[in-house]
Amino acid sequence: MTMQVNAALGAGAILLQQNAADWLECFKLAGKALVDSHRVTETYIHEMISAFEELGPYMVIAPGIALAHGRPSAAVIETGLSLITLKEPVAFGSESNDPVRLVIGLAAVDHDSHLDLMAALSQILMDETKVNILLQADKEALVRQTLS
């Protein structure tokens, strides 16, 4: 089941030990990784940023983990993920879950077809040991192995 997470992360979708000063830089990284892996067009990055500006830090869904995403839209080519780890944690303004160390970019073509992927992602992010390996990793191969 968790094979799906690796499949959703295309070539270029994983960026490890990145430097980012604030949530905006994190969103740009997560968005760029989705663009580079051909899941979205540039427009989606702006949609992700507007979504955060509109609704704020609710996207920090668990301690240290942000799910950066917009709505299903014409800018989404194919459902997919990006995965960014941060060298230094970044405060997003989340009362209970700051600071962020792992940013997952998400693009979905509609509201339903990514549900199995979300279940697989949830299973990984619930596993503290796996999350810690992801946070420490500096090689994509280790990340892919941890996700499979």
Place this chain on the structure above:
Amino acid sequence: MKIIAVCGMGIGTSVLLKMNAEKVLEALGITAEVQAADISKAKREGHEADIILTTPELVYQLEGMPGKIIPISHVFDLIEIREKLSAALG
């Protein structure tokens, strides 16, 4: 019992909340229909929901809806979800 899981876009947090709430409800032996929705869909179609699950930051967007609003801070924390749902179901 109707439960609606709500987030800003209806594809991320609400889906995770729905999945984890379903796990908790199954473990508690409670039969409930859980639906994921974004804020506007929740406001449009969520008036029959007995319980509204969301994140603390979005509570203000949903105030005034008839269902009981339960904020969940950590969407992967099944213990938090179980405790808050159990308390709400009394």
